[in-house]
Amino acid sequence: xxxxxxxxxxxxxxxxxxxxxxxxxxxxxxxxxxxxxxxxxxxxxxxxxxxxxxxxxxxxxxxxxxxxxxxxxxxxxxxxxxxxxxxxxxxxxxxxxxxxxxxxxxxxxxxxxxxxxxxxxxxxxxxxxxxxxxxxxxxxxxxxxxxxxxxxxxxxxxxxxxxxxxxxxxxxxxxxxxxxxxxxxxxxxxxxxxxxxxxxxxxxxxxxxxxxxxxxxxxxxxxxxxxxxxxxxxxxxxxxxxxxxxxxxxxxxxxxxxxxxxxxxxxxxxxxxxxxxxxxxxx
Amino acid sequence: xxxxxxxxxxxxxxxxxxxxxxxxxxxxxxxxxxxxxxxxxxxxxxxxxxxxxxxxxxxxxxxxxxxxxxxxxxxxxxxxxxxxxxxxxxxxxxxxxxxxxxxxxxxxxxxxxxxxxxxxxxxxxxxxxxxxxxxxxxxxxxxxxxxxxxxxxxxxxxxxxxxxxxxxxxxxxxxxxxxxxxxxxxxxxxxxxxxxxxxxxxxxxxxxxxxxxxxxxxxxxxxxxxxxxxxxxxxxxxxxxxxxxxxxxxxxxxxxxxxxxxxxxxxxxxxxxxxxxxxxxxxxxxxxxxxxxxxxxxxxxxxxxxxxxxxxxxxxxxxxxxxxxxxxxxxxxxxxxxxxxxxxxxxxxxxxxxxxxxxxxxxxx
Ligand SMILES: Nc1ncnc2c1ncn2[C@@H]1O[C@H](COP(=O)(O)OP(=O)(O)OP(=O)(O)O)[C@@H](O)[C@H]1O
Ligand SMILES: [Mg+2]
Numbered sequence: 046x047x048x049x050x051x052x053x054x055x056x057x058x059x060x061x062x063x064x065x066x067x068x069x070x071x072x073x074x075x076x077x078x079x080x081x082x083x084x085x086x087x088x089x090x091x092x093x094x095x096x097x098x099x100x101x102x103x104x105x106x107x108x109x110x111x112x113x114x115x116x117x118x119x120x121x122x123x124x125x126x127x128x129x130x131x132x133x134x135x136x137x138x139x140x141x142x143x144x145x146x147x148x149x150x151x152x153x154x155x156x157x158x159x160x161x162x163x164x165x166x167x168x169x170x171x172x173x174x175x176x177x178x179x180x181x182x183x184x185x186x187x188x189x190x191x192x193x194x195x196x197x198x199x200x201x202x203x204x205x206x207x208x209x210x211x212x213x214x215x216x217x218x219x220x221x222x223x224x225x226x227x228x229x230x231x232x233x234x235x236x237x238x239x240x241x242x243x244x245x246x247x248x249x250x251x252x253x254x255x256x257x258x259x260x261x262x263x264x265x266x267x268x269x270x271x272x273x274x275x276x277x278x279x280x281x282x283x284x285x286x287x288x289x290x291x292x293x294x295x296x297x298x299x300x301x302x303x304x305x306x307x308x309x310x311x312x313x314x315x316x317x318x319x320x321x322x323x324x325x326x327x328x
Numbered sequence: 329x330x331x332x333x334x335x336x337x338x339x340x341x342x343x344x345x346x347x348x349x350x351x352x353x354x355x356x357x358x359x360x361x362x363x364x365x366x367x368x369x370x371x372x373x374x375x376x377x378x379x380x381x382x383x384x385x386x387x388x389x390x391x392x393x394x395x396x397x398x399x400x401x402x403x404x405x406x407x408x409x410x411x412x413x414x415x416x417x418x419x420x421x422x423x424x425x426x427x428x429x430x431x432x433x434x435x436x437x438x439x440x441x442x443x444x445x446x447x448x449x450x451x452x453x454x455x456x457x458x459x460x461x462x463x464x465x466x467x468x469x470x471x472x473x474x475x476x477x478x479x480x481x482x483x484x485x486x487x488x489x490x491x492x493x494x495x496x497x498x499x500x501x502x503x504x505x506x507x508x509x510x511x512x513x514x515x516x517x518x519x520x521x522x523x524x525x526x527x528x529x530x531x532x533x534x535x536x537x538x539x540x541x542x543x544x545x546x547x548x549x550x551x552x553x554x555x556x557x558x559x560x561x562x563x564x565x566x567x568x569x570x571x572x573x574x575x576x577x578x579x580x581x582x583x584x585x586x587x588x589x590x591x592x593x594x595x596x597x598x599x600x601x602x603x604x605x606x607x608x609x610x611x612x613x614x615x616x617x618x619x620x621x622x623x624x625x626x627x628x629x630x631x632x633x634x635x636x637x638x639x640x641x642x643x644x645x646x647x648x649x650x651x652x653x654x655x656x657x658x659x660x661x662x663x664x665x666x667x668x669x670x671x672x673x674x675x676x677x678x679x680x681x682x683x684x685x686x687x688x689x690x691x692x693x
Binding site: 217221223224225226228230231234238239242243245 | 429
C-alpha cells in the first residue's frame with residue numbers, strides 16, 4: 046500500500062498542473078469571449094437606469110418585434126420538429142435512389158450564408174420571382190411579409206432536428222419496432238410508444254437548437270422582411286434598428302433580453318444533457 | 329398442423345437466402361432449425377413471422393394461409409436473438425406492452441404481468457430497466473413479453489446464442505420445461521447441434537437455404553441422409569492423411585491406418601473426418617492405437633472432453649463419466665487413440681484445398 050502511494054503521487058501532481066493550466070486558459074478565454082460582452086450589455090443597461098430600460102422595452106415597436114420573434118420561433122419549432130423527424134425517419138429507415146444526394150442537401154442551410162439564403166427566397170418569392178408572381182396573382186404576399194420570414198427561418202433551422210435525431214434512430218435500429226409490430230402494435234402505436242421515446246433526447250436537443258437559432262436569426266430574415274417597423278421587424282432586427290438610430294439604451298435592453306433568453310436555453314440544454322446521461326444509464 | 333411452410337424462396341439482390349424450403353410443425357411440437365451460420369435460418373423464421381415477405385411459397389398457421397398477412401395479424405410470438413427489449417421501459421412495462429396496445433383492461437394486464445413475472449422467475453425485478461439486467465434475465469423478459477399476448481405459435485431466433493455456455497444450458501432446459509408446461513407450438517433457430525438435440529422434438533437441418541434433413545434428434549444423428557448432416561451434427565475432427573506405397577499414414581507421422589475399403593493403388597492426400605465420440609482414448613495400447621499426448625481434459629458435466637495431439641494434429645474426443653472414473657487422466661500424459669469410425673475424403677489437390685472444399689460444403693465450421 047505504502048509503495049503504491051509513493052508511486053502515484055508525483056504522477057498526480059503533474060496531471061494536476063496540466064489540468065489547472067487547461068482550466069485556467071479555458072476560463073480566461075470564456076471571460077474574454079462570452080462573459081465580457083454580456084457584462085458590457087448589463088453595465089450599459091444599469092448605467093442608463095431602470096427607467097429607460099422599462100421605457101425602451103415597452104415601446105410598441107419593441108413589443109411588436111418580440112411578439113413577432115416569438116411567433117416565428119414557435120412556428121419554426123412546430124414545423125421543423127415534425128418535418129425533421131419525418132426526414133430522419135425517411136433517411137434512416139428507407140432506401141431509395143438519390144438518398145445520398147438528398148442527405149447532403151439537408152446540410153445546405155449550414156453551408157449557405159443566411160444572407161445568401163434570404164436572397165434566394167427573394168428570387169423565388171419576390172414580386173417578379175417564379176413562385177412569387179403566382180402567389181401574387183392570388184394577392185398573397187410572401188416577401189416583406191410574415192410568410193417569407195417564417196420560410197427563411199424554417200430554412201436556416203431545417204438541419205437541427207433532423208441531424209440530431211438521425212444518429213439516435215440509426216443507433217436504435219429496427220428490432221424494437223419489429224418487436225412492437227409482432228406484439229400487435231400498429232405503425233402509429235409503434236411510433237408513439239417505441240420510436241419516439243427512443244429518439245426523445247435527440248429530439249429535445251434538436252428543438253433547443255432550433256429555438257436558439259430562430260430567436261437569434263438575423264441575416265436571412267433581414268433580407269426577406271425588409272425590416273418594416275411594427276410590421277416585419279423581429280427582435281434582432283429591432284436591435285439593429287435601435288443601434289443604427291443611436292438609441293443605444295433601447296438596443297442594449299433588447300439585447301439583454303435576448304441574451305437572458307439564450308442563457309436560459311443554455312441552462313435548459315445543460316439540464317437535458319444531465320438527464321440524457323442519466324437516461325443512458327437507466328434506459 | 330401448427331405451422332406449415334410450403335416451398336418458400338427468398339432472395340436478397342443476387343443472393344438466394346432461402347431456396348425452396350418446406351416443413352411442417354405439428355401442434356404443440358418444439359422444432360429446431362439447425363444449420364451453419366448464414367444458411368438462412370433467421371430468414372425462414374422471419375418469413376414465418378411475416379417480418380420478411382417470401383418471393384414465392386406459402387405459410388399456414390393453424391390451417392390458415394397467412395402468407396399475405398402482416399406480422400400483427402399473424403399473432404405469432406417472436407423472440408429476437410438480441411432480445412430487442414424496449415430500452416426505455418421497465419420489465420413490467422415491457423411485458424405489458426402487447427396487452428396495452430390491445431387496450432385490455434388495466435386489471436387484467438396487471439394480473440397477467442404478475443403471473444408471467446412469476447413464470448419467468450423475475451420477481452423483484454418489475455421496476456428494473458433492461459440495462460440493469462443480466463443477459464439471461466433479459467432473455468426471460470423477452471420470453472415473458474412474447475408469451476403475454478398468448479401467441480398460437482412461438483418463434484425463437486437463437487434464443488440462447490448471446491449467452492455464455494452455463495446460462496445457455498440452464499435456460500435451454502428451462503425452455504424445454506416451459507414448453508412442456510404450456511404446450512405451445514414452437515420453432516427455434518440454433519447453430520448448436522447439442523442444443524438442438526437436447527431440447528427439440530424434431531430437427532430441421534438447413535444448409536445453404538435448403539432443407540437437408542428432417543427428423544428426430546435420433547434420426548438425424550444416427551441416420552444422416554447426407555454427408556453434410558453427418559458431419560455438421562457432432563463437431564467433427566479433421567485429420568489429414570496420406571497414401572504412400574499402398575499404406576495410409578496420418579500426415580507427417582508414421583502412424584498407420586488400416587483400412588481395406590480404400591483404394592491405395594495411387595499415392596495421394598486424403599482427409600479423415602472423425603466424430604469425437606468415435607475416438608477411443610486408452611491408457612495403454614491394447615489395440616492398434618496411435619500414440620498421442622493429452623493436451624487438456626475438460627469437465628463437461630455428464631462427460632469429459634479431451635484435447636489430444638497426435639504429432640501436429642489436434643483432435644477432440646469425449647469420454648463418458650463412468651468410463652472416466654477410477655482412471656487418472658492428466659495433462660501431458662501419453663495415451664493411445666483408436667478411430668472406431670471415420671469418413672474419408674479423397675482429393676488429389678492436397679489437404680489445404682480439400683479442407684476449403686469441406687468448409688464450403690459445411691462439413692467443418
Ligand atoms: N436483409 C438482407 N439483405 C441482404 N442479405 C441478407 C439479408 N438478410 C439476410 N441476408 C443474407 O441471407 C443469408 C442468410 O441469412 P440468415 O440471417 O437467414 O442466416 P442465419 O442462418 O440466420 O445465420 P446466423 O446463424 O449467422 O444467424 C446470409 O448470407 C445473409 O447475408
Ligand atoms: Mg440468424
